[in-house]
Amino acid sequence: MSDNPYEAGQLLADYLLFHYGRDQDLLPWPDGPRSALGFPRRSVDELIDPESAGGGRALDVGCAVGRSCYQLARHFDEVLGIDYSASFIAAAEAIRLEGGTAVERLEEGRLRTAVEVLRPAGVDPDRLRFRQGDAMALDLEDLGGPFELVHAANLVCRLPDPARFLSSLAGLVKPRGQLLLTTPATWLAEFTPVVNWPAGAILDYLRDQLGASFRLERQVDLPMLIRETRRKYQWTMVLGSRWRRV
Numbered sequence: 001m002s003d004n005p006y007e008a009g010q011l012l013a014d015y016l017l018f019h020y021g022r023d024q025d026l027l028p029w030p031d032g033p034r035s036a037l038g039f040p041r042r043s044v045d046e047l048i049d050p051e052s053a054g055g056g057r058a059l060d061v062g063c064a065v066g067r068s069c070y071q072l073a074r075h076f077d078e079v080l081g082i083d084y085s086a087s088f089i090a091a092a093e094a095i096r097l098e099g100g101t102a103v104e105r106l107e108e109g110r111l112r113t114a115v116e117v118l119r120p121a122g123v124d125p126d127r128l129r130f131r132q133g134d135a136m137a138l139d140l141e142d143l144g145g146p147f148e149l150v151h152a153a154n155l156v157c158r159l160p161d162p163a164r165f166l167s168s169l170a171g172l173v174k175p176r177g178q179l180l181l182t183t184p185a186t187w188l189a190e191f192t193p194v195v196n197w198p199a200g201a202i203l204d205y206l207r208d209q210l211g212a213s214f215r216l217e218r219q220v221d222l223p224m225l226i227r228e229t230r231r232k233y234q235w236t237m238v239l240g241s242r243w244r245r246v
């Protein structure tokens, strides 16, 4: 069995619901935090500069099961989603090709119910591609050169060597292109050795790592909700930032 936590079956179901689930299937509670729904859509919509996003190619690194790629495809001709998890990429590709899939939603204990999730409407799925890959070892030539925009949502604090990924971004984003980053700054030794954690606050760290090649244009706090069971959720306030390649 894989030791990658993102390969576990329930995690795949949770991510499919998180990315493609209908609001009422995720949060039936009237008092629940509705503003935190739809994070994979909002990590694009609330950060992108639409004025400078018209055509060309976008890359979503750590795309998981792929929902943000559809949001990027509203602005770009081609979108490539890359994730380390083979099962996430297989699910993203199945939804792209088949239009949806059934998910076993965990209710409690041994109880599960089948829920259908659907590919977002209004985007030609032929303009999306998904492939398995490592964010810390992206080959620019293999990717077809730099992109108009790179999106990496909640990836940085899941990498063993985040500085290695961040230093590669200057090559991945075209001059005057956009970099959309989000992070909850939930550093965990199981993903990132403590020696590679930032010494200070996340925004200072990103400035240090990106400052020579990018200018910070926007920062925004983005609430995010991940359903665990019918009665338990993770609510997180994620830091979103938009950087302009100089």
Ligand SMILES: C[S@@+](CC[C@H](N)C(=O)[O-])C[C@H]1O[C@@H](n2cnc3c(N)ncnc32)[C@H](O)[C@@H]1O
Binding pocket: 006, 040, 043, 061, 062, 063, 064, 065, 082, 083, 084, 085, 088, 133, 134, 135, 136, 152, 153, 154, 155, 158, 159
């Ligand atoms: C916290 S999830 C965020 C997923 C998605 N961007 C979102 O916002 O829902 C982190 C993702 O990064 C992926 N990942 C972890 N290490 C990676 C690596 N070295 N290269 C590419 N993806 C990686 C995981 O498989 C997982 O899909």
